[in-house]
Amino acid sequence: MTRVEKLELLIDRKNINKRVKEIAAEINDNYKGKFPVFIGILNGAFIFLSDLVRELKLNVEIDFLKLESYGNNKYTSGDIRLLKDLNIPLAGRDVVVVEDIIDSGLSIKYIHELVSRHTPNSLEIAAFLYKKGIDKLEFDIKYLGFKVPNKFLVGYGLDFAQKYRNLKSIYVLKN
Ligand code: IMP
Ligand code: MG
Numbered sequence: 174m175t176r177v178e179k180l181e182l183l184i185d186r187k188n189i190n191k192r193v194k195e196i197a198a199e200i201n202d203n204y205k206g207k208f209p210v211f212i213g214i215l216n217g218a219f220i221f222l223s224d225l226v227r228e229l230k231l232n233v234e235i236d237f238l239k240l241e242s243y244g245n246n247k248y249t250s251g252d253i254r255l256l257k258d259l260n261i262p263l264a265g266r267d268v269v270v271v272e273d274i275i276d277s278g279l280s281i282k283y284i285h286e287l288v289s290r291h292t293p294n295s296l297e298i299a300a301f302l303y304k305k306g307i308d309k310l311e312f313d314i315k316y317l318g319f320k321v322p323n324k325f326l327v328g329y330g331l332d333f334a335q336k337y338r339n340l341k342s343i344y345v346l347k348n
Pocket of ligand 2 (some may be wrong): 214215216217218273274
């Protein structure tokens with residue numbers, strides 16, 4: 174693999190694993206006896222989702238949404254298109270949307286609206302990382318991993334031009 178970009182470690186895998194377990198413990202408490210649906214936002218959330226659900230002592234159902242946002246590689250333009258819709262009915266279900274990172278908040282706002290239209294019994298968000306957009310949202314982000322600086326990050330599902338999603342830790346992309 175040729176790595177052109179320079180990466181600087183931000184959150185190592187030990188801290189990631191610890192935080193995932195803490196979030197899972199909260200979810201285990203909050204959904205006792207329930208059968209929640211976890212919706213992973215592709216592609217970025219696939220690693221966090223798979224780590225998270227394997228720490229749950231609950232029966233869970235899993236589905237995915239895939240979005241495409243126009244613009245350059247690094248920023249969401251706000252122009253969002255749905256590439257893969259939901260495959261299971263959500264009416265009356267307890268839903269947890271799992272996202273890799275919230276930056277401007279535009280993607281999660283779009284997703285929240287989309288999922289709400291399916292009239293779930295409850296809807297919560299689990300976002301592993303968040304930069305800044307959370308203050309502007311009209312709904313809470315119930316499960317949050319780490320607040321991170323406003324820098325471009327890769328690893329643990331996050332990509333730059335589709336690279337680096339498979340790294341076990343989270344890095345700042347330099348320059
Ligand atoms: P938002 O719509 O601006 O909140 O951006 C959210 C989406 O943009 C995330 O789901 C990521 O896919 C992507 N994104 C935001 N910040 C980063 C980053 O630092 N690295 C990689 N992807 C990011
Ligand atoms: Mg994403």
